[in-house]
Amino acid sequence: MTTEILISNLDYYPGRRIVRHLGMVQGNTVRAKHVGKDLLASLKNIVGGELTGYTELLQESRSEATSRLLQAAQSIGANAVLNVRYQTTSIAQGAAEIMAYGTAVVLE
């Protein structure tokens, strides 16, 4: 389980001292859109509004990338990941890469 790893995008952890820096860790995922969802979304495009299917898809991918980040942090013995950032890149028509990266540290 990776739930005990703390994650934040601050560069320190309030009230706790950083004992050791373990370098950068990252997690990524490449996801493509579902054809059915794409079709629904293109209909939704005419009337506008939120494309819930895409919001969910990107959220799912982001949590996937985050969990890979946490796995990477755990495997090197960190108990927290600080200064986490997200990045999204479109790599092909209908496919996107989501990357999460941060600094793995050991907090006292």
Next chain:
Amino acid sequence: MDLILLLTLLCVGYIFGRIAESRHYRSIIEREKKYADILLFAAKRAPPEMTGVDAVLVSGSAVISSDYFKWFVAGLRKIFGGRFRVYETLLDRARRESILRLKQQTRELGGNAIFNVKFESFNVTMGARGGIAAIEILAYGTALIPQRTV
């Protein structure tokens, strides 16, 4: 025939787009009042007097699509350049919606301050260039949650 289709799509886009937009804005304004006590900070460091807190990464996002009418107007606008008013509201809605989701998550965790808030936008427009614009705005930051005293 093509003209009829175009006009129909324009009307549908205009009417439903307007309805959806005003409904969305009403809901945004309402929720903004509800979460007004949760403060967002772009600062990286919390004031030192804030102690006894847990830091939790929170994020909120929303994909908002343009409608056919907006897309058409924007297409005409492109010829002359200038301000794309129709798309400004689109981004505004997406950004405010993502902030609200960020705040909602923070409220659920019991916090009332979010630090180091960052925004990211991602274009999810379908079809090749020139498709109907849709944009994702992601807002994330660190919520400081007062520790529960057991």
